[in-house]
Amino acid sequence: MEYSRELKTDWKAKWIWLESEKSSKNVWLCFNKKFSVTDTPEQFNAKIAAENKYWLYINGKSVVREGGLKRGPTPTGCYFDEVDIAPYLVPGDNLISVLVWYWGNEASYSSSDAGQGGLLFEAENDEISVLSDNSWSVIKNPAFKDDTGKLQPNYRLPESNVYYDARDELAHWNKFRYDFSGWQKADEYSVGGEGCWGEIYSRDIPQFKDFGLKDYLNSKDYEGKSFRLKKKITLNAPYNAQLTPYLEVESAAGKKIVITTENTYTGAIHSTYVTKDGLQSFESPAWFNGEHITYEIPSGVKIISLKYRESGYNTEFCGEFKCENNAMNTLWQKSLRTLYVTMRDNFMDCPDRERAQWWGDVTNEMMMTMYCLAPSSYKLYRKGVSAMLSYVDPETKVLQTVVPIKNDYFELPCQQLAGVCGFWTYYMYTGNKDFIKSVYSYAVDYLNLWKTQENGLLEHRSGSWDWQDWGDKIDVTPLENAWYYYALSCVKNMAELLGFEEDASGFDSRMKSLYTAYQTLWTGEGYADPENDGYDDRGNAVAVLSGICPEENYSALKNILFNTRNASPYMEYYVLESLCRMGEFALAEQRMCERYKEMIEEDYSTLWENWIKKDGTSNHAWTGGPLVIMSKHVAGIKPLAAGYEKIEVRPQYGLHKNISCTVPAIIGEIKLDITEADGKTKINLEYPESSQVVLYLPENADLTVNGKSIETNDSVLYL
Numbered sequence: 001m002e003y004s005r006e007l008k009t010d011w012k013a014k015w016i017w018l019e020s021e022k023s024s025k026n027v028w029l030c031f032n033k034k035f036s037v038t039d040t041p042e043q044f045n046a047k048i049a050a051e052n053k054y055w056l057y058i059n060g061k062s063v064v065r066e067g068g069l070k071r072g073p074t075p076t077g078c079y080f081d082e083v084d085i086a087p088y089l090v091p092g093d094n095l096i097s098v099l100v101w102y103w104g105n106e107a108s109y110s111s112s113d114a115g116q117g118g119l120l121f122e123a124e125n126d127e128i129s130v131l132s133d134n135s136w137s138v139i140k141n142p143a144f145k146d147d148t149g150k151l152q153p154n155y156r157l158p159e160s161n162v163y164y165d166a167r168d169e170l171a172h173w174n175k176f177r178y179d180f181s182g183w184q185k186a187d188e189y190s191v192g193g194e195g196c197w198g199e200i201y202s203r204d205i206p207q208f209k210d211f212g213l214k215d216y217l218n219s220k221d222y223e224g225k226s227f228r229l230k231k232k233i234t235l236n237a238p239y240n241a242q243l244t245p246y247l248e249v250e251s252a253a254g255k256k257i258v259i260t261t262e263n264t265y266t267g268a269i270h271s272t273y274v275t276k277d278g279l280q281s282f283e284s285p286a287w288f289n290g291e292h293i294t295y296e297i298p299s300g301v302k303i304i305s306l307k308y309r310e311s312g313y314n315t316e317f318c319g320e321f322k323c324e325n326n327a328m329n330t331l332w333q334k335s336l337r338t339l340y341v342t343m344r345d346n347f348m349d350c351p352d353r354e355r356a357q358w359w360g361d362v363t364n365e366m367m368m369t370m371y372c373l374a375p376s377s378y379k380l381y382r383k384g385v386s387a388m389l390s391y392v393d394p395e396t397k398v399l400q401t402v403v404p405i406k407n408d409y410f411e412l413p414c415q416q417l418a419g420v421c422g423f424w425t426y427y428m429y430t431g432n433k434d435f436i437k438s439v440y441s442y443a444v445d446y447l448n449l450w451k452t453q454e455n456g457l458l459e460h461r462s463g464s465w466d467w468q469d470w471g472d473k474i475d476v477t478p479l480e481n482a483w484y485y486y487a488l489s490c491v492k493n494m495a496e497l498l499g500f501e502e503d504a505s506g507f508d509s510r511m512k513s514l515y516t517a518y519q520t521l522w523t524g525e526g527y528a529d530p531e532n533d534g535y536d537d538r539g540n541a542v543a544v545l546s547g548i549c550p551e552e553n554y555s556a557l558k559n560i561l562f563n564t565r566n567a568s569p570y571m572e573y574y575v576l577e578s579l580c581r582m583g584e585f586a587l588a589e590q591r592m593c594e595r596y597k598e599m600i601e602e603d604y605s606t607l608w609e610n611w612i613k614k615d616g617t618s619n620h621a622w623t624g625g626p627l628v629i630m631s632k633h634v635a636g637i638k639p640l641a642a643g644y645e646k647i648e649v650r651p652q653y654g655l656h657k658n659i660s661c662t663v664p665a666i667i668g669e670i671k672l673d674i675t676e677a678d679g680k681t682k683i684n685l686e687y688p689e690s691s692q693v694v695l696y697l698p699e700n701a702d703l704t705v706n707g708k709s710i711e712t713n714d715s716v717l718y719l
Helices: 326-340 359-372 375-390 413-430 433-447 476-498 501-521 537-546 551-563 569-581 585-595 597-601 621-634
Strands: 015-017 027-037 045-051 053-058 061-067 078-084 092-102 118-124 129-131 137-140 162-165 187-189 200-202 209-215 231-251 256-261 271-274 278-283 288-297 302-312 320-323 637-639 646-649 658-665 668-677 680-686 692-696 701-705 708-710 716-718
Touching: 027 118, 045 053, 045 061, 045 092, 061 078, 092 118, 231 256, 231 326, 278 302, 288 302, 320 326, 320 621, 326 359, 326 585, 326 597, 326 621, 359 375, 359 413, 359 569, 359 621, 359 658, 375 413, 375 433, 413 433, 413 476, 433 476, 476 501, 476 537, 537 551, 537 569, 551 569, 551 585, 569 585, 569 621, 585 597, 585 621, 621 637, 621 658, 637 658, 646 668
Parallel strands: 078 200, 162 271, 646 692, 680 701
Antiparallel strands: 015 118, 015 187, 027 092, 027 137, 045 078, 045 118, 053 061, 053 092, 118 129, 209 302, 231 278, 231 288, 231 302, 256 271, 256 288, 320 658, 637 646, 658 668, 668 680, 692 716, 701 708
16 A cells, blocks of 8 residues: 655645634634636646645535644644545636634644644646635634533644534525625735745545435434423434534524534533524534434424434445354454544544544554555554654654644653554555655664663663553563563564664664563563562563563463453553464453453443543544454464465364454455354355465365365365
C-alpha cells in the first residue's frame, strides 16, 4: 500500500478570512464565489485547505461533507484536499459555497491550532481559474452560537459543542437565488512562511465515508408524536458509530432540542438546535459517537422524522472469524466495531473524551487492521507515523507519544518501544521496505537515548509521563528491559534488511549483554525485580514475545501468564500473545474468555477502556487485541515472510470443531474453513497462488486448496 504526502508551495490563491473574526474561536464562516465556464471540463481538480473543517457546495449541491484533516502533519503545517468538482459544474454561471468551522483550541490533543481560521481554494486549467482572494464574499453565520451550558467537551478535544439557532439562520445561503451582495469581501492573507498556517501538505488518507441518512432502529415509534411536557427520548443505532444526528420537526419558534449520546458524559461534544417557526429540518454538521442517541424534545414540538448519518474512515470490513463458540464470535465483532469507531482523521484512543493518537493504542490498532479491514486502512497508520516523525526534535531525538499536539508534550517510553516493535510488525504484514527506510534512523536514535547500569540492565527512563500501563502491581524493571530488548531485535532486523551490517552487529552485541543481565531477574517461577511485590504478567509476557526469555523457562512461566491478572486491556493483548507464543493456546483462550466475560455479555457493541465499564470510556480500541488472537492464532494465519510471500496456516484443530476465517492480506484474501465431523476434519483453504504456504494438518484431513482436492498423510504440507 503506497503512501505519499506532497508539500505544495506554488499556490496562486490566498488564504482568506474575516479580519474582524481573526481572534474568534468556535466560529463558522460562509463563503460564496460566482464564476462562469463555457464548456464543462471532464475533470477539474480543486485544492482546498481550511482551518479547521469545511463543507463544500457547488450550485447548491453538497460536494464534500466535513472536508479537511485535523491540523498537524508537522508542528507548523496543515493539509489540503484535492477534489474533482467537474461533475457539479454547468455551462454558464456557477456558484461555489464553503462553510468553514474554526475551533481555536490550543489545548487539543489531536490538532495543532494555527491561531486563526482560514480558507484556501485553488482550481485552475487553461480555461478556468478559481482562486480564493478578496473577490470572495464572506459572512459569519449567525445561527451558530457558543454553547455556554455546563455540559462542555473534554478540554483535550479541539471541537466545541454545536449550538444552532434556526431563528437566525441564513436560509439558502448556498443557492443561486440567495442575494449575498450585502456580505463583506474576504480579507487576504499570505501563503507560506509569512502566514500563520505554515506549510501545506496533501491529504494522505481518503475522504471520509458517508453511509447516508438512516433510520434509527426505533425511529418509527416517534414519527408524528408530540409531548405535553418536555421529554427525553432515546433512539437506538444498531451499533456504536460516528454519526451526525438529524431531525425534522414542526414547531413554534424558540424551542430548544438538545441531542446527546451515552458518551456525552465522558466528555464528548453534543448538539443543540433552537427551532424556527413551522416545518423544518436540521442535521448537526459535527459528528459524535454513540449507540443510544437522546433527543430532549420540548413540549409542543411535533416529530416528523428522526434519523442519523453514519460516517467514518473510508475502508471496507473484509476480515472475518467464526467458530462454534458464540462468545468468541461476539468478542471478535465487538473488537472490530471498537476499532472502526476510533478511526477518522487519525487512529484515536477513544472517539469521545480525547480523539487522540496515543502511540500504544495506535500500535494495537494497526495490528487489528491487518486482520479485519481492507489494505486502504494502512494509510491511517502511515499518516500517524509520518506525523510522529515530523515532531521529532533533532536535538532530543525523542519519539513523542501524542501528535499532533500543541502546548503540551508526552513521551511514554514503553509505548514508544512498543511502537518501534510495531514498525517491524507493519513491515512483516505489508512487505513495504520503503517504510522501514523511512523509520530506521528515528528508531535507532530513540533506542540510543537509553543508558545502561553497571549490572547490565537499563537505567529507568521515565519520559514525561512515567506510565507503562493502567492498573496495579506494575513491575517496571522486567517490563521496560523486555520492551527494550524487543525493540533492539526489531531494529536489528531492520538493519539487516537495509544492509547495514555494522549496525546489525552492534545491536546484536547489545542484545547479548542485556540478555545475560536480564536472567538475573529469573527466580525459577518468573521474572521479577527483587524489590517488587510478587510477579507481574505484563513484564513476563513481553519477555516471552521479545525472546529474552529462553524456551526452557516457558513451563514454569505459564502459571504467571495464566493466573496473574494485573494487565489492563491494553497490555492484555501482549499477555495473550505470549501464551500463544509458548504454545499454550487453550490457556490463552480460557484467559481471554474469562477476562472479557463482562464485555462480551454487555448489551453494547464496543469494548471498554478498563475492565470495569465505569472506570473509563466504553469504546477504546486498545482493548480489541482478541481479534488478532483469534485470526492469527486460533485460525493460525500469519506471514512467515514479509508481505505474506510465505504464509503460515496453523489452526488449533483440537480447540474447535468449526473455524471460518478470512484475512484481508496485502496480497489478497486468505480464506480458511474447517469443519470436524464423523472423525474427519474437512479443510478448505483459498489463498493467492503467488505465495507459498506452510499448512499444518490433523490426522484424517479432507483437504481442498484453491478448489482442488489434495490427498496427503503429511502433518505439514508445503504448497
